[in-house]
Amino acid sequence: MSRRSVLVxxxxxxxxxxxxxxxxxxxxxxxxxDLTTPPPDLCRDTTVHTGSFDDPAILHAVEAGQFAAxxxxxxxxxxxxxxxxxxxxxxxxxxxxxxxxxxxSGTRFVYASSxxxxxxxxxxxxxxxxxxxxxxxxxxxxxxxxxKASFDTHMTTRFGVDxxxxxxxxxxxxxxGAGERHKKSxxxxxxxxxxxxxxxxxxxxFADTLEACRDYVPVATVxxxxxxMADPAAPSxxxxxxxxxxxxxxxxxxxxxxxxxxxxxVRLVPNPHIGRYQYWTCADMSALDASLPTRPRPGxxxxxxxxxxxxxxxxxxxxxx
Numbered sequence: 001m002s003r004r005s006v007l008v009x010x011x012x013x014x015x016x017x018x019x020x021x022x023x024x025x026x027x028x029x030x031x032x033x034d035l036t037t038p039p040p041d042l043c044r045d046t047t048v049h050t051g052s053f054d055d056p057a058i059l060h061a062v063e064a065g066q067f068a069a070x071x072x073x074x075x076x077x078x079x080x081x082x083x084x085x086x087x088x089x090x091x092x093x094x095x096x097x098x099x100x101x102x103x104x105s106g107t108r109f110v111y112a113s114s115x116x117x118x119x120x121x122x123x124x125x126x127x128x129x130x131x132x133x134x135x136x137x138x139x140x141x142x143x144x145x146x147x148k149a150s151f152d153t154h155m156t157t158r159f160g161v162d163x164x165x166x167x168x169x170x171x172x173x174x175x176x177g178a179g180e181r182h183k184k185s186x187x188x189x190x191x192x193x194x195x196x197x198x199x200x201x202x203x204x205x206f207a208d209t210l211e212a213c214r215d216y217v218p219v220a221t222v223x224x225x226x227x228x229m230a231d232p233a234a235p236s237x238x239x240x241x242x243x244x245x246x247x248x249x250x251x252x253x254x255x256x257x258x259x260x261x262x263x264x265x266v267r268l269v270p271n272p273h274i275g276r277y278q279y280w281t282c283a284d285m286s287a288l289d290a291s292l293p294t295r296p297r298p299g300x301x302x303x304x305x306x307x308x309x310x311x312x313x314x315x316x317x318x319x320x321x
Contacts, residue, residue, distance in 0.1 A: 005029045006230055007067045009053035009098075010074030011046070012038040014180035014187075015112065015172070015222060019071055020046060022223035023230070031067070033058055034074065039179075054094040063101040069108035069165075069230035072098060078186050079116060079144045091147035096154055099167065108165040110229045113152050115173045115215065115242065115281055116145035124213070124246070126284035129171070129238050141276045152238050159236075166236030168229045170222075173242030173283050177219030177306070178313050190216055190252055190307060197256040198314035203264055205249055206271035212279040213246035218306040221296045228292055235291035242283035243298050255304060259311045 006023050010016035011032030020042055023030050030046040032038050033053050038046070049058060053074040062070060076090045095111060102109040118127055119138035131137050132149065140146040152169050159167055176188040181195070196203045206212075225241055228234060257264050271277060288295060298306065 005031065005067050007031045007033065007058070007062065007070045008046075009033050009070070009072045010112075011042060012036045013073060013077075014177075014183060015175055015219060016073035017042060017179055018177065018219045018223040019073055019226045022220075022227045023071070026227045028068075028227075028230075031061075052094070054097050059097060059101050062098065062107060063105050065105040065107065067107055068232070069110060070098060070102055071226055071230060072109065072111035075112060076144065076147075077183075079142050080186075081144055084143055087143055087147040088150075091144075092151045092154065095151055096158075099155065099159070102167070103159065103164070106165055108230055108232050108234075109167040110226060111151075111155075111167075111169055113169040113171040113238065114145060114148045115171045115240065115283055116140065116142070116278070117149040117152065117171065118278075118281070119145065120278060121280050121282075124280050124282075126215075126244060126246075126282040127240075128284040129240055129287055131284075141278070156238065161236040165232035166234070168234065168236060169238045170225070170229065170241040171238065171283070172222060173215035173217050173240070173281060175217055175219050175222050177310060179219075188216070189214070189249075191310065193252055193256055194259075194307060194311045195314050197260050197264065198311055200260075201265075202267050203253065203256065204267045204269055205253070206273075206277075207268040208271050208274075209277075209279065210250045210253075210268075211248055213248045213282065214278075215242040215245065215282045216247055216303055216307075217241065217243045218298060218303070220306070221298050225288075225292070225295050228295055237287075237291075239288045239291070240283035240285055241288065242281075242285065243303055244283055244285040245300055245303060246280065246282040247300075247303065252307075255307055256311070259308055 008020040012034035
């Protein structure tokens with residue numbers, strides 16, 4: 001096994017490309033795998049495999065111990081995807097095969113879960129990982145969230161949290177940063193609002209969500225935490241990964257206006273997702289704080305700063321990614 005080699009799946013995607021770059025910056029040799037080609041800088045600096053993460057060649061390389069860790073970001077990430085067979089294969093069965101290969105070779109396995117598994121939160125307070133299945137939340141509201149919850153259950157049941165290089169599932173909250181424009185309507189709402197502000201376009205917001213809140217987390221925080229979790233000495237289990245702060249849509253609009261130094265053209269439209277919409281999300285970060293004390297911890301000031309940086313990225317460059 002190469003102690004400084006990692007495999008990053010989904011490396012052409014938004015979070016995956018940031019994780020791959022963070023691994024390179026940390027001194028790892030990186031192999032990327034995705035159905036599409038990663039950005040040019042990753043093609044230059046990594047070993048690129050174009051295909052599915054459950055291709056036999058990839059599974060064989062993992063089982064042969066070619067990597068110290070697998071950072072699994074490949075998934076169907078659309079919250080409106082209704083093809084349950086595709087979700088089962090891509091978000092549950094395929095990752096389970098990859099995890100089995102890691103178990104047999106003693107390879108650390110870190111994967112992206114989602115805070116969408118919590119669904120509607122009964123009271124406006126941060127939820128710990130153990131809240132799922134309790135009266136504190138409704139549980140998954142869509143097929144995507146159900147697939148993520150299903151795989152979390154599989155990992156906990158199949159592998160437990162003791163022994164070996166272990167595994168970690170990270171329940172990302174609302175991740176934002178440069179490089180997600182290809183996701184279109186599935187891009188983070190904060191990114192969509194900042195892009196529209198930079199382009200001096202109308203901002204579209206659901207009429208019933210001005211006081212709705214989200215736990216936003218910069219993609220750099222997520223990437224750096226994934227690198228820390230690649231260490232075989234890192235903890236095993238399911239962990240929330242957010243900022244631990246709830247920011248309202250009204251506050252986001254204030255930020256946009258302040259960044260633009262101008263009034264905004266805001267269009268309030270009916271919410272077509274009533275009954276399947278999370279009006280308030282916030283992660284209790286106590287478990288990760290205790291288990292990974294060196295992780296980056298953005299507070300409200302850092303969140304606003306990261307949002308301003310993204311706004312300037314959209315405004316001052318030709319890159320609309």
